Amino acid sequence: MQDRILGKEEDITHDKAVKTEDGKWVGGVQFERSDMAKSLKNGPRCYPVASTLQIQKMLSAPGKGMKVLSLCPSEDAQLRKDILEVSFDPPSFFFLF
Numbered sequence: 721m722q723d724r725i726l727g728k729e730e731d732i733t734h735d736k737a738v739k740t741e742d743g744k745w746v747g748g749v750q751f752e753r754s755d756m757a758k759s760l761k762n763g764p765r766c767y768p769v770a771s772t773l774q775i776q777k778m779l780s781a782p783g784k785g786m787k788v789l790s791l792c793p794s795e796d797a798q799l800r801k802d803i804l805e806v807s808f809d810p811p812s813f814f815f816l817f
Contacts, residue, residue: 721806724799725751736765754796769800 726732727750737748737757745753751767760766793801 721802725749725803727751727753751799754794756794756796756800769803 731747732749733747735747736759737745737752739745739755751757752765757767760768
C-alpha cells in the first residue's frame with residue numbers, strides 16, 4: 721500500500737504535486753497526482769479520503785476529493801477505496817456511537 725501511495729521513488733519530490741499546462745502531474749507523491757486530491761484549506765498536504773465533519777454546522781459529508789460518481793472507477797478512486805479498507809477497523813468504529 722505504501723508503494724502505491726508514494727509512487728516511484730524517482731518521481732517523488734518534497735514539494736506538493738502540480739499539474740502542468742499540458743495536463744500532466746509532476747512532483748509530490750503518487751496520491752497527490754490526481755484531480756481527486758483536494759487538500760484541506762489549513763493543511764496544503766492533508767487530504768481527506770472519507771467523510772468530514774463540520775462541527776460548527778453539525779454536518780457530515782464526503783470529503784470534496786471523494787465526491788465522484790463513475791461507472792468505471794479510476795486508479796485514483798481505487799487507491800482511496802483501498803486506503804479506507806485497510807484503515808477501517810469495524811469493531812472499534814461501532815463503539816464510537
